[in-house]
Amino acid sequence: xxxxxxxxxxxxxxxxxxxxxxxxxxxxxxxxxxxxxxxxxxxxxxxxxxxxxxxxxxxxxxxxxxxxxxxxxxxxxxxxxxxxxxxxxxxxxxxxxxxxxxxxxxxxxxxxxxxxxxxxxxxxxxxxxxxxxxxxxxxxxxxxxxxxxxxxxxxxxxxxxxxxxxxxxxxxxxxxxxxxxxxxxxxxxxxxxxxxxxxxxxxxxxxxxxxxxxxxxxxxxxxxxxxxxxxxxxxxxxxxxxxxxxxxxxxxxxxxxxxxxxxxxxxxxxxxxxxxxxxxxxxxxxxxxxxxxxxxxxxxxxxxxxxxxxxxxxxxxxxx
Amino acid sequence: xxxxxxxxxxxxxxxxxxxxxxxxxxxxxxxxxxxxxxxxxxxxxxxxxxxxxxxxxxxxxxxxxxxxxxxxxxxxxxxxxxxxxxxxxxxxxxxxxxxxxxxxxxxxxxxxxxxxxxxxxxxxxxxxxxxxxxxxxxxxxxxxxxxxxxxxxxxxxxxxxxxxxxxxxxxxxxxxxxxxxxxxxxxxxxxxxxxxxxxxxxxxxxxxxxxxxxxxxxxxxxxxxxxxxxxxxxxxxxxxxxxxxxxxxxxxxxxxxxxxxxxxxxxxxxxxxxxxxxxxxxxxxxxxxxxxxxxxxxxxxxxxxxxxxxxxxxxxxxxx
Numbered sequence: 001x002x003x004x005x006x007x008x009x010x011x012x013x014x015x016x017x018x019x020x021x022x023x024x025x026x027x028x029x030x031x032x033x034x035x036x037x038x039x040x041x042x043x044x045x046x047x048x049x050x051x052x053x054x055x056x057x058x059x060x061x062x063x064x065x066x067x068x069x070x071x072x073x074x075x076x077x078x079x080x081x082x083x084x085x086x087x088x089x090x091x092x093x094x095x096x097x098x099x100x101x102x103x104x105x106x107x108x109x110x111x112x113x114x115x116x117x118x119x120x121x122x123x124x125x126x127x128x129x130x131x132x133x134x135x136x137x138x139x140x141x142x143x144x145x146x147x148x149x150x151x152x153x154x155x156x157x158x159x160x161x162x163x164x165x166x167x168x169x170x171x172x173x174x175x176x177x178x179x180x181x182x183x184x185x186x187x188x189x190x191x192x193x194x195x196x197x198x199x200x201x202x203x204x205x206x207x208x209x210x211x212x213x214x215x216x217x218x219x220x221x222x223x224x225x226x227x228x229x230x231x232x233x234x235x236x237x238x239x240x241x242x243x244x245x246x247x248x249x250x251x252x253x254x255x256x257x258x259x260x261x262x263x264x265x266x267x268x269x270x271x272x273x274x275x276x277x278x279x280x281x282x283x284x285x286x287x288x289x290x291x292x293x294x295x296x297x298x299x300x301x302x303x304x305x306x307x308x309x310x311x312x313x314x315x316x317x318x319x320x
Numbered sequence: 321x322x323x324x325x326x327x328x329x330x331x332x333x334x335x336x337x338x339x340x341x342x343x344x345x346x347x348x349x350x351x352x353x354x355x356x357x358x359x360x361x362x363x364x365x366x367x368x369x370x371x372x373x374x375x376x377x378x379x380x381x382x383x384x385x386x387x388x389x390x391x392x393x394x395x396x397x398x399x400x401x402x403x404x405x406x407x408x409x410x411x412x413x414x415x416x417x418x419x420x421x422x423x424x425x426x427x428x429x430x431x432x433x434x435x436x437x438x439x440x441x442x443x444x445x446x447x448x449x450x451x452x453x454x455x456x457x458x459x460x461x462x463x464x465x466x467x468x469x470x471x472x473x474x475x476x477x478x479x480x481x482x483x484x485x486x487x488x489x490x491x492x493x494x495x496x497x498x499x500x501x502x503x504x505x506x507x508x509x510x511x512x513x514x515x516x517x518x519x520x521x522x523x524x525x526x527x528x529x530x531x532x533x534x535x536x537x538x539x540x541x542x543x544x545x546x547x548x549x550x551x552x553x554x555x556x557x558x559x560x561x562x563x564x565x566x567x568x569x570x571x572x573x574x575x576x577x578x579x580x581x582x583x584x585x586x587x588x589x590x591x592x593x594x595x596x597x598x599x600x601x602x603x604x605x606x607x608x609x610x611x612x613x614x615x616x617x618x619x620x621x622x623x624x625x626x627x628x629x630x631x632x633x634x635x636x637x638x639x640x
Contacts, residue, residue, distance in 0.1 A: 083444075154576070
């Protein structure tokens with residue numbers, strides 16, 4: 001009987017789920033829309049029915065060991081999604097309690113997507129056997145999962161590890177959270193786009209990036225341009241790496257990780273982003289830490305990492 | 321038979337030690353010079369002899385449960401003092417191994433002074449029963465002890481929790497660590513003195529603080545002046561609280577503590593420092609944390625807290 005976990009990743013647009021074994025093999029995976037369901041109960045019934053349908057397609061005998069869920073503003077302690085800005089359902093959603101009605105007796109755990117990514121790295125990826133590391137997810141925003149002594153840092157309220165909202169600049173760029181100058185307004189797929197537009201305003205340098213509207217420009221286009229030597233794209237990566245490097249140096253002074261893993265769309269730029277980040281991080285580290293902290297891309301495939309990470313929540317739980 | 325711990329606080333000038341029970345009562349305490357011993361072995365022999373002498377003065381029967389030591393750059397994992405800038409002995413000192421030769425079989429633990437202060441707060445002070453909190457020590461420099469899920473964060477190399485060296489300003493004030501713009505160059509007893517001198521240079525405001533040389537001015541004088549309404553002193557505290565508040569907001573985004581305790585000379589200014597710090601921290605917090613994090617002065621007496629903290633290292637060890 002193969003032991004498996006149901007991993008569920010709730011995103012603003014889609015909810016992906018997969019049936020995952022301990023090695024990170026995804027036996028089956030599928031998705032439903034998240035955004036089209038205004039009502040949480042209707043969404044939940046659909047998701048539950050679809051998962052059952054997917055499970056029924058597996059021919060080999062399986063034993064479900066638990067359900068791990070990653071969701072924006074997912075609270076590990078309370079099993080709730082709380083005031084997630086990108087989801088239709090406002091206030092506090094008691095997701096784990098609801099899930100337990102359908103799967104009584106099973107371990108069911110919820111955390112946010114960046115913590116799930118860190119758990120995925122720990123169970124299946126480059127952080128196997130590591131006690132202290134940080135995963136930074138560079139998507140539309142910047143998320144972080146901080147691991148100390150082998151465990152995710154949840155903190156007093158279950159919401160620890162929000163490095164995307166540490167303060168870069170007083171009265172800096174407006175952030176979706178309501179503050180200004182947050183790290184993710186500079187360092188993320190949308191942050192680097194803002195940096196490119198600032199450079200386009202300031203400079204007269206010729207660049208293909210002048211051909212795109214703000215809405216059309218993607219971080220992938222900026223990465224492609226940088227690879228071809230476009231000066232504005234390269235400068236944008238330099239600035240992004242500088243800001244990220246300084247802030248990672250500060251994060252090191254908090255928890256002294258062995259490795260920092262970068263994950264997500266913008267991290268696909270590879271050394272174009274990693275090299276300046278590494279240089280500025282090292283330069284701004286308290287000397288006692290210098291030369292000790294590795295900066296790497298995530299060892300996980302981008303495709304289904306969120307589902308894998310969500311499933312890792314249960315494997316991690318069963319380990320301890 | 322009364323169970324006691326020997327707590328030792330190694331400072332640049334003096335080494336203080338005490339015989340401490342579980343409630344934090346100091347049965348005996350004493351000190352020797354640190355700075356006058358150029359040779360570590362001579363220092364150590366003196367310390368050991370003096371401790372024995374002090375133990376012999378206790379009439380009631382006692383049982384020594386262990387020895388806890390706080391020292392600058394004390395490494396918990398390795399039991400070493402490594403390249404401490406304020407001590408005579410350079411390189412790596414294997415203090416715990418040395419101590420074990422004299423007290424075989426006893427638990428002997430070493431950490432840095434700020435971690436010891438955090439443990440003191442946990443065992444004897446305001447953090448009893450708290451799982452997640454931070455202690456900031458505001459002495460000549462700024463130290464920090466970060467507690468996550470009931471344990472000090474030591475990190476990968478045993479040197480985690482150096483918030484004094486996170487980056488405030490690019491090319492900012494020169495720091496003793498060799499970097500520039502570190503938090504402790506702004507927020508500490510010496511940091512606020514630098515801030516006062518900057519204000520004296522910039523402004524024509526009349527203030528008694530113009531009567532002192534840089535060497536003579538102390539943070540206590542600045543505190544006294546602020547209490548009497550001196551505008552430069554008050555502005556210096558406002559600036560100090562603003563910088564500290566923003567950086568504490570960032571620290572909260574890392575580990576989400578329940579309470580942040582301020583300790584040490586500068587913290588004795590009380591609300592003159594706490595009020596601006598609280599306002600700027602709250603303003604710069606990611607909204608999810610707002611209204612949840614308390615900022616307080618340490619609940620411990622200043623007098624022998626370092627010795628108490630060092631002893632707490634052993635009580636904490638025996639608890640787990």
